[in-house]
Structure formats: C-alpha cells, structure tokens
Amino acid sequence: MERQITLREHRFSHTDIVRFTVIASFTLSSILITAIALSRNIGTLYSQLLYFPILYAAYFYPRRGIILAGLCGIVYECLVYFSLFPDMFALLSATGQAVLFICVALAVAYFTNKIRISEARYRSIFENSLMGVILFDKNSFTIQLANQQVAEMLGHTTEELGQMTFSDLFFSRDFQRQFFERVGSGEDIRNFETCFATKTKEPHWVNLSWSRIDDTVVSCAVIDINAEKLARQVAADSLTQYRQVTENSPTGMVITEHTRIQFANPAFSSFSGYEPAECTGRDLADSVLDQDRERFMTFAGRWNAATPVPDRAEFRFATKSGEIRRAVLYFTPITRNNKPAGLINIIDNTEWEEYREQVEQTKERRREMMRAVAHELRTPLQPIMGYLNLLLHDPHSFGVTDETRQILDRCTKSVDQERQIINQMLEVSVVEGEVISLDYSVFSVLGMVNAVIASGGYAIKAEIVIDIPPNLTFEADRQKLSYVINALVANGVTYSKPPKKIWITYRGSSALPFHRLAIQDNGIGITEAQLDKIFKPENDGSAGSLGHSTGEPGLSLAIGKKYVQIHGGYISVDSILNIGSTFTIHIPKKRLDQGDRHET
C-alpha cells in the first residue's frame, strides 16, 4: 500500500506541475488577450477566455479554482476599470462577470467534489474489498475491470486480466458450459460454485455471484473457496480410501469420533445388522449390550485422552434383530479432518466363544463323570479293604492261618493298588482341567530322594545308586517332585532286567538355568513309538505294559510330566532298546512367578 501511495503522490505531483503550468499560462494569456481586446475595443472576447483556466482549475483543485476565479475576477475588473471608466454600464457588467467567475468556479468545485466522493466510495469498495470483483461485458464477456483480489487469487496482474475474457478464466470446458447455462437464464446469480484456472493452470475453486449493473456491464463478486473445497475433497478422498481398504475386509471396521460412527464397512454392517447408511451417525455404545455398556464407556473414555493409545477389550453387542454377539474391539487412534478419531476393528468371536464354552462344558462334564465314577468305584472298595484290614490286624482271633494270611495280604495289596489307580485317575482329571498351585519350599534333594526310595521299598527290589551332592537344595513343591521321582523310579524298577540297577544322578551345572536329575535304568528300553505315548494319560499301559506287574499305573508318568511342567520344567527321555532308559527331570533353578507358567 505504501508503495502505491508513494507512486500516486509522485504521479500527482508530476501532473500538478503540468496542470499548474497549463493553468498559469492559460490565465496569463487570457488576461493578456482580454487586456489587448479591451484596449483595442474588441467587445466579443472580453471575458470568455478566462473561463478556461477557471473551469480547468476548479475541476482539478476546487479550492484553488475558486481563489483563481476570485483573482481572475479582480484582474478583469481592474482591466475593465482601466479601459472603460467611466462607462457605468460596462463597469457593472464587468463586476457581474467577475462574480459569475466565482459562481461558476463554486458550482464546478461543488459538483466535481460530489462526483469525486462517490467515485472514491466505489473505488474503495472495488480496491479494498476482500472479495474479488470483476466487471465484464454482458455480450462479449471481455473483462473491463478486475480488482487486486482476483489478480492475486489467480496469479495474474490486473492488466493481464483486462485483456482476457471472463470465459477464459474457467478451468475446464465443463465449468465454462455450466457458467454459460446460468448466465443464459438472464437472472442475477448467487453462490455459483465453479473452478477457475490460475495463471499456472492449477484449478482454483471460487464462489461467484453476479448482477447486471446496466445493459452491458455485469458485476461479479468472486469469493475464494479453494482451501475449504480442497479440505472437503481431502476428507472425501480419505473416506474413499477407507472404503476401498475396508470394503472386502472380513473384519468389522468403523471410524468413530468419540463413540459416534462416521464410517462403517460392510463387514460391520453385517455384524450389527444395520444397513451401511444406518450405521453412519449411530452411537457405537447403543449397540453394546446394556450389561456391558458401563464397561464400554470406560473403555471409550480412554479414547479421548490427550494421547490415546491402541487398546482392546471384549464386549457383547445386540444386533438390530436383537441377537447377542461377542466381539473384541481393537482401538487405534487416528486423525481425520484434523480431528482425533478412532479406527476400530471389531472381531466377531461369537462362534469361537460358543465353541470354547462347549469345549469347556465337555471338559467339565468329563471331570464330573470321572468324579462320579471314582465315587462309585471307591465305595465298594471300603468294605473289602476294611474287612481285610480287620482280618490281618488280628488274625488269631479270626482263626486265620499263616497261609490264609499270605493270601489276604496279596488281596490287600491289590485293593490298595486299585485305590491308587482311582486316585491317579482323579489326579489326571484335576491336572488336566484345573490350575494347580505349587507349594514351594527349599528342601534337600538327597533327603527327598532317600525318603522316596525308603517309602517305596525300592532298595529291596533293585540296586539303587544315588549320586547327589548332600548339600544340594531345590526350591520347588516337595510333595509333587517326590511324586515324580517315585513314578520314575517305580517305572525304572519295573523295566530293569535282573540284576536290576537304578542310577539317580544330579547333572546340574552352574551355567545351566535348570537343575537336572537323571533316573537311569538298565532295562528293556523304550521304542520311538512308545516314547510318544508313555506320558499321555490315554496310555493304557499296552505301550510296554507299564506298571502292570508292580502296581505303578501308567497314569503316574502323565501326572509326573504335568507336575514338572507347572514348575516350568520338562522331562526328557533317552533310551536304547535292551540297554536302558534315562529319564531326566529339568527343574528351573529360579522359581517361576505366577503367570509365567506355560504349557509345553
């Protein structure tokens, strides 16, 4: 703006000089001619010449024009006095003439000023408006005038615009055609959205309103809507992108602002039962089952955090038809239209849950059945065991001979074995179905192994070689590990060939995270095929007739394996047919924390 003012001042001062010269020379020559005319008595040229400088000056400089008119009046009066005195009529007419100069100057100044003010008003509107303004010819569409705003908007100068036609401004023929159609209607148009081309041939969105000023000129207001239009287009584009990406996804996907759905893909539509159009604008919370809604709102509340993080949770939903479906929601924070939004993947796990429940139910039924079976099997054992105990407790009072006693002893062993089988069967159902808690303690390994050997009476059945450092301790569940060792030693004793020999050796090293306790026999060994089976509860013992002759049922290995696993360890087996087998128990040196436990 400053530059323009300077420029304008410069121009004005330049024209001022020219005008001053013109007015001065006009005035002086007019006075001179009038003086000569008066002295030569040429009546026709008296005063009219002086109107030229007066009109000229009054037009451009109203105030100075009046002063000039006054001066001219005085000079003229003086000249007339000097030439025509004492002609009274001539003197009066000259005075009248002088007054007329001033009146004409006043009139000119007044009207020029008025015109100038109104022009300035329009000019200020035209030049300073934030809107673009173009005046163009109604018939030829030539641009008569365009303001700075339009020029800046399109990258042209106002001069360049002056040489173009209005129809050249459009970005494409389509926009041009639309414009001609609207113009053809002959009405004044408001808010006609169209696209102009900039000087660099880029599209630029504008909003046009035009009206006829007179029969030929049309004034058109141009509002820049490019930024807004682009933003809208980007939004539309990103929505299209989402649509393309999510269209064929089997996963339900929605984009939400808070919990309100802005976009939903077909998979979500079929999950919720609502048509895609119905989904948009719905509140996701409305689809959540009443019982889960509070939890959902807490979950959704975290989406509005200053920096939301991806999150997941499972909820039940009610579909449009009222069906209940389960789904896991994965929330990912995204930005949409410069606003925080959420991309939510909805994975329907209704069927999976139902299946899982069924499996759970089946498992539970199986456990129940095992318990019932155990109960039914144990009850009749009680009288048998009770009476046998009674007879053996006091054989003489019942007249039991030594031979009968031996028979009864064998019966007692069988009943006891039966009892153990039932207990182990139950144990399997428990270890398979429930979480077992470990009762950790620190104990001497050698002490534990010795106790197992003693209680099982294994030293009589085989030669037991124990090589365990006397100060070695484990942190584990002593009872459960005793069970494992007992099972493995019993197994070894069963399959050893005479002379039976069992080695129980500690093979840990400080570098290993596991304690290793090996139980080796000189037995018949285990084939590859049997290896797979011996630790399974389904093992019926046929794989090597485990346990049949000693009373240690095959179930004990399955239970033992489980016990070691819940310690975070495992049992490995090395076996060579007819040479022997080595079972190695691996127990972590560092106690497992809750939750670290995993199935192996």
Added chain:
Amino acid sequence: MKPKIVVVEDDQPILDLMDILLKKLGYDPVLIPNGLDALTYVRIEPPALILLDIMMSPLSGWEFLDRLRTEYNQREIPVILFTASPVGAERMAELHDPKLGILQKPVTFDELKTTLQQFLA
C-alpha cells in the same frame, strides 16, 4: 463308658463294616442310614463324634453339617467326613471348621484308628 460315635451312611455294607471296626477299636457305634434321622438323634443324644458320608439323599452330608452347626448350634461335636467323593477336601478347607476332618474312602484300619484318636484326644 465307651465314646459314642454316630455313623451316618446310606451304604449298608459300609455300615456293617463300621459297626465291627468301631467296636474293635473300642467305641460305641450308632448306625443311622439317613441324615434326617441322624439329625434328630444327634439333637437328643449328642455323640462324641460323627462319621458322615457326603453323597446321601434326601439330606446330603453338607446339608447335615450345615444344619448341625447352625440350626442346632452343635459346634463342638467333631465331624469326620467319610467320603468317596474327590471334592470333599476342597470344600472342607473353605469351611475353616476346626472340628471337621476327612477320611477318604476306602480307608485303612490304621488310618481310621489314627484319625479317630486324633479327634477324640
């Protein structure tokens, strides 16, 4: 006088056995084959100990125990659950009853002897 032990058990062979065993151990057994009758009896003549089967009808061992402890306020009589059911021990632990024990069927003569001595000491 011999300590009186009430055996609540609906299985007749076991009742017969317990009769002999308890007598052998020097107790005075009272055999009652259903829980309701047993409750009535216990109320009138409180025994030294009750051996209680769990899986019975119409009154289960748990119901018997609950009514004995709360309705009849008999909290001092030791009760030994005498059961073949594997869930007895878990539920027993939840009750935190110091006068409650368990014997898992089938029980040996020695186990029976030790447990009874322990509770009647």
